[in-house]
Amino acid sequence: MATTLGHHQYGKAEIRLVRITRDGDTHHLKDLAVSVVLSGDMAEAHYSGSNANVLPTDTLKNTVYAFAQEHGVPSAEGFGILLARHFVTSRAPVHHARVRIEEYAWDRIATPGRGAHSFVRSGREVRTARVAFDGRKWEVLSGLRDLTVLNSTDSEFRGYAKDRYTTLEETDDRVLATSVTAVWRHADGDGRPEPDWDLSYERARGHLLGAFAGTYSRSLQQTLYRMGASVIDNLDGIDEIRLSLPNRHHVPVDLEPFGIENDTAEGAVYVAVDRPYGLIEATVLRAGAEPRIPVDPTR
Structure with missing residues (x-):
């Protein structure tokens, strides 16, 4: 029976990331789980096993960590936009990128005389963001x-x-x-x-x-x-x-x-x-x- 490949995609899921920003003795914390999904001209990976257009998922993980350090994490949505734009514009075979982010809240613990660098995991909701980019159009979904x-x-x-x-x-x-x-x-x-x-x-x-x-x-x-x-x-x-x-x-x-x-x-x-x-x-x-x-x- 003849077959053909339908929609296909790949990525790296649940990249756990904690970014600490130091402002003197005052520290700021962002705690994220980032998932990246890419699609585009990658059918040969399925048909013939050629990985020529496949960026390793380990590279996706490393990119997330590198961007967090080089660009910081301004917000869940802002970070997702940075990543989606990079993956679509830096590699021609990638036509569409989706980035899903969950952000976990932490509250600061008051520590007089010791600097503002102690935190307790908050009982608040989980913040979510989903960013999609195809090289021309954006879609940003925020949520909780x-x-x-x-x-x-x-x-x-x-x-x-x-x-x-x-x-x-x-x-x-x-x-x-x-x-x-x-x-x-x-x-x-x-x-x-x-x-x-x-x-x-x-x-x-x-x-x-x-x-x-x-x-x-x-x-x-x-x-x-x-x-x-x-x-x-x-x-x-x-x-x-x-x-x-x-x-x-x-x-x-x-x-x-x-x-x-x-x-x-x-x-x-x-x-x-x-x-x-x-x-x-x-x-x-x-x-x-x-x-x-x-x-x-x-x-």
């Missing part, structure tokens, strides 16, 4: 995962469809908790200057949190849409955001067997159920924008 949030009230769930298998009782007051994964696409440049990536990230994160806290929720779907719309409405440079919100259920514990009343005016005790969980996902777009974030934005 594991942003865990909870509203202890101002959430209800009622008026839903029911059938013979429905046992869930309606409620007008529940705990709403989720772990947010979000990916947002920046508008095409059109001659505009490159944004301040760190500031853009913090603003998007702030609008996600503000909308979650500020929405009286009748469903997690409603909350999701308000979160995405808040980012689009307040940040001109973002045209599309995809959100994935697992519903981390908190169920009141039955304490009646012990003669204890749960859920009183003074408080209540809940069990946090990690699985199974409802999974609410959707994309929010600026009016007139075309959706371009894949359903699985990790790809």
